[in-house]
Amino acid sequence: MKHAAFLPRHALQILLDALSGEGYRVVGPRVRDGAILYEELRDVADLPAGWRDEQQPGQYRLERTDTQRSFAWAHGPQGIKPLVFRPRESLWRVHRSADGRMAFSASIPQDPPLAVIGARACDLAALELQDRHFLESIRDPSYAAHRAGLFIVAVHCTHPASTCFCVSTGDGPRAGKGFDLALSELDEGYLIEVGSERGAHIARMLPLQLSSDEQREQAEAEIAHAAALQTRQLPGTNLRDSLFANLDHPRWREVAERCLSCGNCTSVCPTCFCHAEQDLPSLDGQSAEHVRQWDSCFSEGHSTIHGIVIRAETGQRYRQWLTHKLGSWHDQYGRSGCVGCGRCITWCPVGIDLTEEARAICGPNGEGAT
Amino acid sequence: MNPYLPREAEIVERIQETPTVFTLRLRLTDGQPYGFEAGQFNMLYLHGVGEVPISIVAGGEADGLLTHTIRAVGRVTRGMMALRAGERIGLRGPFGRGWPLAAAEGREVVVVTGGLGCAPSVSIIHHILRHRERYGRLTILQGVKHADDLIWRTQYEAWSRQPEVRVLLVADVASPGWQGAVGRVTALFDRIELDAAHAIAMLCGPEGMMLASAAALEQLGLAAGDIYLSMERNMQCAVGHCGHCQFGARFVCRDGPVFAWPDIRDLLGVRGF
Structure with a gap:
């Protein structure tokens, strides 16, 4: 943050306007239905100033605070994943003419590029993993289209929830990379860092001032404080071997007695990539749209082949989720699939804590006490 | 290249192997070349219903037809069994890694x-x-x-x-x-x-x-x-x-x-x- 400039609080609107002026549709955090969601944002007055989120296993509540700050909260149920890997999206359409001939046409997204304000470090780490999944081996055209246009304004996290453990995964609370601009929120305004050429282009449109030593120290101290506040942690950064050595651990059956197999955890996880394809025929039978939508390894259909359900039991599904997320991700993408956001803990209706389950199965040091 | 987009294929011949197993011999209508390795599979699409992965029995021979032998077990395959020669389906592929035929040489x-x-x-x-x-x-x-x-x-x-x-x-x-x-x-x-x-x-x-x-x-x-x-x-x-x-x-x-x-x-x- 050595070279961070200062943006006065009232000038944040200029950033929104600059992004709009460059053709971006701006989305940012707003309070809706009792949660903080990324929605269209035209006016900084719509930011969740004076709100913070109280998160516990199985619990999420917004509370009023007396702060002027707009980003004094951890995160809502969704990060930025839905902006690039859409919950539901058309892949292609087919038209069948009277003589039975079929014409297929790809559905390539046409919507304007998005700029997101307030992305968190955990979600940027997750985005990097999603990029690898959807772009590296075989390029996903829809994801690529959304991703190419995405402009990211990160805000370093200063108010982690009790369910957060990004320090333990090494992904936060500071947003280290993957952003165009990054902000540190102070009472009087923002420190702003540039992370890309596009970010520099936008920054040149802002009424930036020199930041003071005190401001930079304050910002650093708040990020360090956010790290120190976190109490949860995983019992190791690579649990692959101990998880796969414990496929018959009694804990899988025990957690299955609590788990509802509802799929909330996978729906809020910023790295989960599973999706199902579905064909939607028109009423006249002449055309059909082929769509994909998010799927979950907790659903019965996820593992079904010609009438056989490979994971019929909840314990097998929880084991699939945990051995993949914390285990086989290492082989697939060189790191754990968990970025420590803790959303799966908060949004689990029965409050199952992934860190606790990992510790029960892998032992306190992650070395697989069987 | 869009990996999700099927091509159109015409059913040239249909063979009922058993009451639930049938074979479709297909011609890609776009005339573009098609190559595959033994052991790979295609995704076959039935209009308005969906896709299924089906292994490739044969293809690329003199007649240029692709052969798939399918068991009718789900919505897509049961619907496909009702198709007749001359009807069309979607096809994309080939996908996956096939059999180690090079490694098997001399053995x-x-x-x-x-x-x-x-x-x-x-x-x-x-x-x-x-x-x-x-x-x-x-x-x-x-x-x-x-x-x-x-x-x-x-x-x-x-x-x-x-x-x-x-x-x-x-x-x-x-x-x-x-x-x-x-x-x-x-x-x-x-x-x-x-x-x-x-x-x-x-x-x-x-x-x-x-x-x-x-x-x-x-x-x-x-x-x-x-x-x-x-x-x-x-x-x-x-x-x-x-x-x-x-x-x-x-x-x-x-x-x-x-x-x-x-x-x-x-x-x-x-x-x-």
């Missing part, structure tokens, strides 16, 4: 299949018979639950008449006139000679059958790394994106469906994977 090849596992393996047999001089003895072991489930009887007879080819058929339940053995496919391993040090095995069928066969082949002296298996899991995208086919760290659609036995033996047979 004796054992093909062990169960049920409709014979379909993904036909391409091995075709390839070896087309390049007979490159391979040693070919042994084909095919097991079925009921003798009436056996398809391609005349094909097996024709193969068995080729030089250096042995065909052994076995059924759990025989029917009148059944000339093959009775029992499980693993019962056949006692009846074949094998130069285990120079053999390579390719397996396709139910997982229990493949597990038992891999164990039996190791007992006969085959190195684990010379045993290959074709896996089956829920596949929707076929390009390693949708996540359904994950088997541990592997995406069966992209990293398989053919795997070397040592690469999957840790999880094969573990319920729930």
Whole structure:
């Protein structure tokens, strides 16, 4: 943050306007239905100033605070994943003419590029993993289209929830990379860092001032404080071997007695990539749209082949989720699939804590006490 | 290139193999070339219903037709069975990694299949018979639950008449006139000679059958790394994106469906994977 400039609080609107002026549709955090969601944002007055989120296993509540700050909260149920890997999206359409001939046409997204304000470090780490999944081996055209246009304004996290453990995964609370601009929120305004050429282009449109030593120290101290506040942690950064050595651990059956197999955890996880394809025929039978939508390894259909359900039991599904997320991700993408956001803990209706389950199965040091 | 977008294919010929198994011979209508490796699969699309992964039995021969043999077990395949010659479906592919035919050159090849596992393996047999001089003895072991489930009887007879080819058929339940053995496919391993040090095995069928066969082949002296298996899991995208086919760290659609036995033996047979 050595070279961070200062943006006065009232000038944040200029950033929104600059992004709009460059053709971006701006989305940012707003309070809706009792949660903080990324929605269209035209006016900084719509930011969740004076709100913070109280998160516990199985619990999420917004509370009023007396702060002027707009980003004094951890995160809502969704990060930025839905902006690039859409919950539901058309892949292609087919038209069948009277003589039975079929014409297929790809559905390539046409919507304007998005700029997101307030992305968190955990979600940027997750985005990097999603990029690898959807772009590296075989390029996903829809994801690529959304991703190419995405402009990211990160805000370093200063108010982690009790369910957060990004320090333990090494992904936060500071947003280290993957952003165009990054902000540190102070009472009087923002420190702003540039992370890309596009970010520099936008920054040149802002009424930036020199930041003071005190401001930079304050910002650093708040990020360090956010790290120190976190109490949860995983019992190791690579649990692959101990998880796969414990496929018959009694804990899988025990957690299955609590788990509802509802799929909330996978729906809020910023790295989960599973999706199902579905064909939607028109009423006249002449055309059909082929769509994909998010799927979950907790659903019965996820593992079904010609009438056989490979994971019929909840314990097998929880084991699939945990051995993949914390285990086989290492082989697939060189790191754990968990970025420590803790959303799966908060949004689990029965409050199952992934860190606790990992510790029960892998032992306190992650070395697989069987 | 859009990996999700199907091409149109016309059904040129349709063959009912058994009451629930049928074969479609397809012509791609766009006239663009199509190549595949033995053991790969296509995604076949039925209008308004959806896609299914189906192994490629044959293709690219003189008539340019692609052959798929399909069992009607779900919404898509049951609907497809009702199609007639002249009707159209969607097709995209080929996908996945196929059989190790290059590694098998100069060696004796054992093909062990169960049920409709014979379909993904036909391409091995075709390839070896087309390049007979490159391979040693070919042994084909095919097991079925009921003798009436056996398809391609005349094909097996024709193969068995080729030089250096042995065909052994076995059924759990025989029917009148059944000339093959009775029992499980693993019962056949006692009846074949094998130069285990120079053999390579390719397996396709139910997982229990493949597990038992891999164990039996190791007992006969085959190195684990010379045993290959074709896996089956829920596949929707076929390009390693949708996540359904994950088997541990592997995406069966992209990293398989053919795997070397040592690469999957840790999880094969573990319920729930």
